[in-house]
Amino acid sequence: MQDALILMAHGSSDPHWRAPFERLAERLSERLSTPLRLAYMEICAPSLEATVAALAAEGVNRAEILPLFFAAGRHLRQDVPAQVEALGEAHPELQLTLLPPVGEHPAFVEALAAVVAERAGEHD
């Protein structure tokens, strides 16, 4: 089995908006043994579709999709699951798993709380 992890951000036509996601992906690539891709749900490239197709072409058998979203709204509860299902049918040799958004991960909430607490503490 060859695995991969896809970080999926919302997407924007604004390169300023994309820059922090690209920095995060670069930093993580250095730390992880699992191959990592950054993809965007909409608006800008690389799309989730193109990313999944590229992984399938590289012989990856299993990919997890981690949404870099604070919360699951309509996109993550409706549009994206349908898109992932269609991609799974288009690439039956590649097993896709859509994870809950990173913002719902307890460790993320804890880390965010620590960042905010530190920020607030600067003025105590």
Next chain:
Amino acid sequence: MQDALILMAHGSSDPHWRAPFERLAERLSERLSTPLRLAYMEICAPSLEATVAALAAEGVNRAEILPLFFAAGRHLRQDVPAQVEALGEAHPELQLTLLPPVGEHPAFVEALAAVVAERAGEHD
């Protein structure tokens, strides 16, 4: 001087989307001595305007606004600074400071990287 911290999320008509932000604000309120408010940039209540007006009415002199965004796109580089400036003029007794988005905070990026690395590590 009485201070406050405003956590500003994007906003959505979807209560599922708002729930993680509300949980975060609740958890943080218990940990911080600084009064904390959760406000939304658009779409849903409480708005940033209403929140700032309420803080001014309570006699708060200084409030920091921390955007709960991964990255600063057009909203945070154009719309929100203009809105904060207008609110500052409307409430001259309350000094408002717009902070960079939490996603650009180095500790946040590090925490996110740790969450993703742990997630990826589950399959090593």
